[in-house]
Amino acid sequence: EVQVVESGGGLAQRGGSLRLSCTASGFTFSNYAMSWVRLAPGKGLEWVSTITNSGGSTYYTDSVKGRFTISRDNSKNTLYLQVTTLRPEDTAIYYCAKVPAPYCGDDCYLGHWGQGALVTVSS
Amino acid sequence: AVRMTQSPSSLSASTGDRVTITCRASQSISSYLAWYQQKPGKAPKLLIHAASTLQSGVPSRFSGSGSGTDFTLTISCLQSEDFATYYCQQYQSYPLTFGGGTKVEI
Numbered sequence: 001e002v003q004v005v006e007s008g009g010g011l012a013q014r015g016g017s018l019r020l021s022c023t024a025s026g027f028t029f030s031n032y033a034m035s036w037v038r039l040a041p042g043k044g045l046e047w048v049s050t051i052t053n054s055g056g057s058t059y060y061t062d063s064v065k066g067r068f069t070i071s072r073d074n075s076k077n078t079l080y081l082q083v084t085t086l087r088p089e090d091t092a093i094y095y096c097a098k099v100p101a102p103y104c105g106d107d108c109y110l111g112h113w114g115q116g117a118l119v120t121v122s123s
Numbered sequence: 124a125v126r127m128t129q130s131p132s133s134l135s136a137s138t139g140d141r142v143t144i145t146c147r148a149s150q151s152i153s154s155y156l157a158w159y160q161q162k163p164g165k166a167p168k169l170l171i172h173a174a175s176t177l178q179s180g181v182p183s184r185f186s187g188s189g190s191g192t193d194f195t196l197t198i199s200c201l202q203s204e205d206f207a208t209y210y211c212q213q214y215q216s217y218p219l220t221f222g223g224g225t226k227v228e229i
Contacts, residue, residue, distance in 0.1 A: 035219075037167075039161075044210060044222070044224040045212075045221040045224070047212075047218060047219040047220065047221065050219070059218070060218075095166060097167075104217070107172075107214075108219060109169060109172045110159075110167070110212070111172075113168070114166060115165075115166050116166060
């Protein structure tokens with residue numbers, strides 16, 4: 001069974017940092033791209049970032065470029081999101097999701113999602 | 124960026140109703156469209172990809188149609204477990220973008 005489990009959320013101050021982790025099981029992690037998506041209070045889903053299966057290419061939404069870094073360790077079946085220079089508007093549940101392909105070509109939808117990690121940024 | 128506009132933003136319905144949700148893209152996305160269901164406190168769940176391909180395990184009362192800029196999600200006979208928020212997402216190009224969501228409530 002495909003499973004992805006996020007961890008590392010918590011409370012941070014404006015300008016602070018956190019590292020989110022996503023541990024995967026039930027599939028060959030190194031064969032698939034992975035993404036982060038967030039859900040802010042009272043808002044809709046927002047795509048944050050995607051990384052190809054090898055980690056060779058990364059993509060970000062404009063509002064997090066230069067502040068967030070996506071990475072992966074295929075030997076540990078783990079995806080990361082380093083979030084820095086946090087703003088109150090980054091407060092959200094952050095979901096890790098599996099892309100059903102090694103990179104975003106014709107199949108960049110999100111087939112399996114974790115339960116999310118809550119990040120709260122105080123001002 | 125491709126902007127995705129969903130309508131309505133919310134709707135009231137009853138068990139057994141036929142429900143249709145619309146998603147419009149600001150430019151052509153071919154059939155690179157997915158639909159998700161999210162219940163409060165739960166992870167989103169993939170329902171449909173490639174505009175009309177039902178994800179394995181999703182009940183057949185869900186269906187999707189459309190291509191280019193106009194898409195619809197239809198629930199043919201609403202069940203109690205279908206009360207949730209539904210999102211469309213385009214994956215034709217980066218940045219990946221979602222519609223604003225449609226809350227289906229009683």
